[in-house]
Amino acid sequence: MLLDAPPAVPVLGPADCHVWWAALDTVTDDCLALLDGAEQERIPHLRKTEDRQRFIAGRALLRTAAAGYLGIPPRRLEVVANCPDCSRNHGKPELPGTGLQVSVSHSGDRVVVAVTRAGAVGIDVEEISTSVSPAELLPYVIGPTEPRTPAHATPGGFHRMWTRKEAVLKATGQGLRVPLSEVGVSAPEEDPRVLFLGGPAARPAGDFVLADLEAGAGRAAAVAVIGAGPLAFTAYSRSRPSAVAFSSGPLRAAVPGR
Numbered sequence: 001m002l003l004d005a006p007p008a009v010p011v012l013g014p015a016d017c018h019v020w021w022a023a024l025d026t027v028t029d030d031c032l033a034l035l036d037g038a039e040q041e042r043i044p045h046l047r048k049t050e051d052r053q054r055f056i057a058g059r060a061l062l063r064t065a066a067a068g069y070l071g072i073p074p075r076r077l078e079v080v081a082n083c084p085d086c087s088r089n090h091g092k093p094e095l096p097g098t099g100l101q102v103s104v105s106h107s108g109d110r111v112v113v114a115v116t117r118a119g120a121v122g123i124d125v126e127e128i129s130t131s132v133s134p135a136e137l138l139p140y141v142i143g144p145t146e147p148r149t150p151a152h153a154t155p156g157g158f159h160r161m162w163t164r165k166e167a168v169l170k171a172t173g174q175g176l177r178v179p180l181s182e183v184g185v186s187a188p189e190e191d192p193r194v195l196f197l198g199g200p201a202a203r204p205a206g207d208f209v210l211a212d213l214e215a216g217a218g219r220a221a222a223v224a225v226i227g228a229g230p231l232a233f234t235a236y237s238r239s240r241p242s243a244v245a246f247s248s249g250p251l252r253a254a255v256p257g258r
Contacts, residue, residue: 009068010236012100017116017225019123019213020065021237024053024109031060034074054106061238062093062113066100069115092122092173103170103223112221118209119227122170124163128218134158141165141180146195149187157188159220160212164192167224168208172201185210192222 012018032040039059046052063074070077080094093102103114103123114123134153141162142148151157165183169175177200184195184205192212194205209229215221225231 009071010234012069012115012117013232014117015231017114017118017121017223017231017233018065019223019233019235020061020113020115021215021235022057022061022111024050024057024106024111026238027053027057027060031056034060034063036075036079039079054111057111058104058106058113059093061111062102062104064238065113065115066095066098066102069100070098092170092175101225103167105170105221107219110215110219112213112215114223116225116231118231119225120171120173121223121225122167122172123213123221123223124166124170125213125215125219125221126159126163126166128155128159128220130155132158143181143184143196143198146181146184147187149189151188154188156220160188160222161185163220163222164210164212164224167222168194168197168210169201171208171224171226172197172203174201194224 010018035056043052043055046055059079062079063077067074067077078096080096081091093104095102099117101116101119101121103121105112105123105125107125108127110125112123112125114121132155134155138152142152152161162180164185165180166176168183168185169178179199182199182201183197186193186195192210194208194210196205197203207226209225209227209231211223211233213221213223213233213235223233
């Protein structure tokens, strides 16, 4: 479905997951001003201009979306990102004391943020690259007991599988420290669901609600939430990640998933 213009702040219920999109060309000095000192200190350590833009856009979008639900200025939002492997200020972002769970992803010229109260969340977006060889990568990405179909060998199918798996791992907080082959998901042409999760992030597959997202032409995206379903996944976009009111966008909402 296409979304009508929402109220200034959409209602985020206990069974909702809101997905916010923005484009890199919306990054302005206003976005940079929304980041706190620790976030701004991290920017010079990102070598590529596009990586700096993605980081700024992601944190600005995260701050404006979450602050809207909390009724506070984006700059006042405490964002904590602790890496389990080192003392640097990076890793999955958390919003202590707010009751909100968030996840951020970016690829190419798009950045996306998921916000929910239902449980830990992970989101991933990837540009579908025709230079990627699914046949060469599948042995490293798909588990030995995971079903294989012809769709896995297509660029679109491969990236759909990848985003589902990475979304699950991001929800656990482990990310790509766990091999993707430890995560089993349904075939790309099937409704999204988790089949198994092993390794250090192991937990029952039934703990996850998994959904594919409409990310526009040439992209694949998925979101996973650890919690009881079903959940309603709704997509919005920001014309610019700033403190101005929320605005709706043309991307379709994903169907409720399990």
